Amino acid sequence: MLEIKAFSTLFCGVALLLILPTQAHSRDLYRYTNNEGNMVVDDRVPTEYANKGYEIINEDGIVLRVVPRELTSEELEQLSLKQQLEQVEIAEKERLQKWDETLLLRYSTVEDIEAARDRALSDLRIRVSILKSNTRFLKQQVENYQASAADVERNGGTVDVSRLAAIEDLQSEISATERSIADREAEVVRAQQRFQLDIDRFELLLGVVEMRRNVETAKN
Numbered sequence: 001m002l003e004i005k006a007f008s009t010l011f012c013g014v015a016l017l018l019i020l021p022t023q024a025h026s027r028d029l030y031r032y033t034n035n036e037g038n039m040v041v042d043d044r045v046p047t048e049y050a051n052k053g054y055e056i057i058n059e060d061g062i063v064l065r066v067v068p069r070e071l072t073s074e075e076l077e078q079l080s081l082k083q084q085l086e087q088v089e090i091a092e093k094e095r096l097q098k099w100d101e102t103l104l105l106r107y108s109t110v111e112d113i114e115a116a117r118d119r120a121l122s123d124l125r126i127r128v129s130i131l132k133s134n135t136r137f138l139k140q141q142v143e144n145y146q147a148s149a150a151d152v153e154r155n156g157g158t159v160d161v162s163r164l165a166a167i168e169d170l171q172s173e174i175s176a177t178e179r180s181i182a183d184r185e186a187e188v189v190r191a192q193q194r195f196q197l198d199i200d201r202f203e204l205l206l207g208v209v210e211m212r213r214n215v216e217t218a219k220n
Contacts, residue, residue, distance in 0.1 A: 028064065031055040103202050110199055110206075117195035121188060128184045135177045142170045 030045045032054035045054050053069030071079065107113050145167045149159040 027059065029057050029059060031057050099201065100205055103198060103205065107198075107202060110202060113195060113199050113202060117191070117199075120191050120195070124184055124188045124191060128181055128188070131177055131181045131184065135174055135181070138170050138174045138177065142167055142174070145170070 027043070029041055029043060031039060031041045032045050032049045032052065034040050034049065041057070051070040054067050055063050056065040056067065057063050103113075107116075145163055149163055149167070152159050
């Protein structure tokens with residue numbers, strides 16, 4: 001029994017000796033450049049060099065990981081600007097892709113877009129016409145009230161407050177209606193521009209499709 005225990009103790013000791021060198025051998029090292037420009041390999045990176053970047057290597061010199069240096073404030077600002085520009089570019093590509101998909105889904109020819117444009121413009125112009133008609137009616141009412149007030153004054157009377165308030169309300173309504181007319185007319189212009197952009201883009205897509213078709217035909 002004592003021989004077995006002795007053998008067991010000896011075996012464990014030998015195993016421990018075998019394991020310890022393996023653990024030491026697997027230790028990571030750090031390679032960095034000091035202030036003199038010399039390459040240094042150590043088991044740690046001094047604080048004053050950590051922000052300059054370093055490599056983590058094994059004892060065979062194989063690079064396991066690279067820790068880059070910290071960026072300066074100017075570099076961070078430039079990086080941020082670059083990222084913003086990349087995001088804008090990605091957003092623009094997505095916008096164009098969605099626009100193209102919508103055009104190809106809605107229309108088959110340029111004439112389809114022109115017909116849609118004419119319908120939209122006709123609807124907007126009808127609204128403008130109605131608003132202008134309302135304005136003329138309101139102005140006529142104001143003229144009627146003003147003429148009535150003038151008659152009262154010529155006859156030596158005093159224009160009642162309700163009549164003056166009615167004139168003021170009508171004038172306010174006229175101003176609001178005229179603003180609506182200006183908005184609708186501006187909308188007409190925007191619609192014309194928007195549909196023209198759709199036509200130009202659709203023609204470009206048709207040109208690309210035709211070019212691809214010609215390339216495929218030439219290959220065959």
